[in-house]
Amino acid sequence: MLELYLQKGRIEAGCDEAGRGCLAGPVFAAAVILPNSFQNELLTDSKQLSDKQRYALRPIIEQEALAWAVGIVDEKEIDKINILNASFLAMHKAIDQLSIRPEHLLIDGNRFKPYKTIPHTTIVKGDGKLLPIAAASILAKTYRDDFMKKIHEEFPQYDWNKNMGYPTKAHRNAIKRFGTTPYHRMTFRLLDDQLSLF
Numbered sequence: 390m391l392e393l394y395l396q397k398g399r400i401e402a403g404c405d406e407a408g409r410g411c412l413a414g415p416v417f418a419a420a421v422i423l424p425n426s427f428q429n430e431l432l433t434d435s436k437q438l439s440d441k442q443r444y445a446l447r448p449i450i451e452q453e454a455l456a457w458a459v460g461i462v463d464e465k466e467i468d469k470i471n472i473l474n475a476s477f478l479a480m481h482k483a484i485d486q487l488s489i490r491p492e493h494l495l496i497d498g499n500r501f502k503p504y505k506t507i508p509h510t511t512i513v514k515g516d517g518k519l520l521p522i523a524a525a526s527i528l529a530k531t532y533r534d535d536f537m538k539k540i541h542e543e544f545p546q547y548d549w550n551k552n553m554g555y556p557t558k559a560h561r562n563a564i565k566r567f568g569t570t571p572y573h574r575m576t577f578r579l580l581d582d583q584l585s586l587f
Contacts, residue, residue, distance in 0.1 A: 390430075391433060391517070391518060391520045391523055392520065393425065393427060394425075395495055395510055395512075395519060399493045400422060400491050400493070401422065401493045401521055402421060402456075402494055402495065402525075403421050403423070403495045403519060403521025403522035403523070403525045404421075404483065404495065404525050405418065405419060405497040405526040406418040406497070407435075407526070407530040407533045408529075408553070408554065409476055411554035411555050412556050412560060412573060412577050412579055413464065413537075413554040413560075413570065413572045413574065414464060414533070414536060414549070415464060415536065416461075416462050416467060416476055416533075417460070417461050417532050417533035418459070418482070418483045418525075418529050419457065419459045419460075419483050419524075419526070419528035419529040419532070420456075420460075420480065420483035420484045420525060421454050421521050421524040422457070422487065422491060422521065423453070423454055423455065423520055423521050427453055429449065429520070432527070433516075433517060433523055434514070434516040434517040434526060435523070435531075436516075436526075443527050443530060444531055447531050450527060450528060451528075454524065455489055456487045456489040457487070457525075458486035458487050459486075459528055460479040460480060460481065460482025460484075460485070460486070461479060461482065462475040462482070464574045466478070467576070468575050468576045471576070472574075473500070477501060480496070481502070483525075484504050491507060492507070493508055493509070493510070494509035495512060495515060495521055496509050496510065496512065497511075497514075497515040497522045497525070497526065533553070537554055538550045540572055544570050546563050546566075546567050547564070547567075548563065554572075561580055561581060564580060
């Protein structure tokens with residue numbers, strides 16, 4: 390079972406991002422504050438769950454959370470400030486929108502850029518250890534998947550409804566064949582052999 394908090398008695402927000410390793414599309418992040426009474430046996434790291442389970446959990450998290458929000462940083466900004474900074478910025482944008490100000494931030498991963506004066510703790514594989522981070526991972530992942538499915542309709546040849554912008558063989562082959570789109574991250578290694586882009 391995942392833990393509900395790291396420091397008992399403090400308002401903690403779990404933060405996680407989705408889409409860091411993708412070749413196309415924005416990076417999404419979510420921040421979630423859960424109530425002390427929250428319980429859910431199914432909730433764990435979004436990568437361990439099926440698509441169906443993630444989408445079933447999303448409305449439960451949204452209804453039961455004391456506060457939640459999603460932040461987005463697009464591919465142009467990612468190219469400008471790099472993906473690590475873009476991930477932090479997306480988390481900051483999510484925290485900005487929370488209706489309750491957290492007293493402590495629980496960050497999935499090993500690095501974070503401090504947010505204002507709120508203390509934070511980075512937790513490697515935190516989405517498999519703490520419920521607020523797991524909840525944030527579900528929201529970030531499902532909202533990003535929704536976005537990728539939507540832009541798939543514009544550019545169906547890249548299979549974004551299946552690969553969600555990740556560097557699959559089919560995605561890379563489509564870039565080789567059709568070139569890039571406005572959604573591609575131009576600072577990323579889009580092809581296995583980068584030379585063939587030019």
